[in-house]
Amino acid sequence: MSSAAANLDFAAPRRRTLSPEGRRVKQKKIFDIGMYDGSDSRYFLDEGYHVVAVEANPELAAKAMQEFQDHIADGRLTVLNRALADEPGEIELVLCGDDLGAxxxxxxxxxxxxxxxxxxxxxxxxxxxxxxxxxxxxVKVDIEGADRHCILALNPDNRPQYLSFEADHDLEELVMHMASIGYQRFKLIGQCSFLELGNERGLANRFKHRMMRMMGFDQPLRVRRAGRWFQLMHSSGPAPWASDGEWYSVETLLSKWNHARQNDQLMGWYDVHAC
Structure with missing residues (x-):
């Protein structure tokens, strides 16, 4: 039996897609920076948004243009084969043999x-x-270490209402910049569960993972969050207005992050959600 992933599904209670203020969200345009295999773009399109997707890898961008040709034709999706950077021009992309998306x-x-x-x-x-x-x-950002080029380019005039990016060694620098330009609410969402950092340590989630390990698997292939299924290792999970857990201040976010790191409580990798 494989120990990589089980074709089992973990479900969470369905809930309405709401903003942090409790209103139905009416976003119209999303930037998917780091399109990968299109899982996130498809989710956004299914939810009715217009999407501008940026993918640096030429092979993945070409596949997306073929797979999403109907959405491109009707004007709801734009796919750009570009690498987001801190200055325009040409740039070298190092290809990952294990995973083109990396x-x-x-x-x-x-x-x-x-x-x-x-x-x-x-x-x-x-x-x-x-x-x-x-x-x-x-704006969803997941570009293998280059997320900072997007985050540090944000200012009070061009920042989106909602933002997510992958947490890395520069998390404190980036969230402090975000706080300085007006972001006030934050979450840390585990990318191996799509649960908020604190909820990952809950009894129910730990029991599920123990059962998985007893069956010889590391993790499920999919989890159900915010009323739909999301594929782990491909999707970033629900958008910030629908993601798991409570919102907290930048000070609380940094405290939670540092405590989890110092006490070896991190379970995989995490995205920061902000608004």
Missing amino acids: SSIFEDKIAHRNPSGTCTVQAVTFPELVGEFGVPDY
Whole structure:
């Protein structure tokens, strides 16, 4: 029996898609920066949003253009084969042999993951995206170590209402910048469960994982959150207005993050959600 992942599903109670203030969300435009295999873009499209998807890897971008050709044709999706960076021009993308979606503009980010070569791609900055497509309602960023190029380009005039990015060694620097430009509410969402950091340690979730290990598996393939199924390792999970858990201040976020790191309580990797 494989120990990688089980074809089992963990469900959470269905709930309405609400903003933190309890109102139905009416976002219209989303930037999906780090499209990967299109799982997040498909979720956003299914929810009725217009999507601008940025994918640096030429092979993945080409596949997305084929798979989503109907959405592209009707104007609801734009796919850009670009690498988000801090300045325009050309940039080298290091290809990951283990997972094309893990390719990065930082060689050291994938040095341990069988790098298989490089290719030159066009870079795009976040201000350039805003200049062409306008300020979005939500930006999802997952670009293998380059998330900071997007976050630090945000200011009070171009920041989206909602934002998510992958937590890394520079988390404190990035969330303090976010707080300085107006973000007030934050969450840490586990990407191996799509649960808020504190809820991952709950009795029910620990029991589920214990049962999985007893059956010889590390984790389920999918989990049910916010009324739909999300595939682990492919999706970023529910958007911030529908994600698990309570919102908290930047000070509380940093306290939770540092406590979990110091006490070896992190379960995989995490995204920061903010509004």
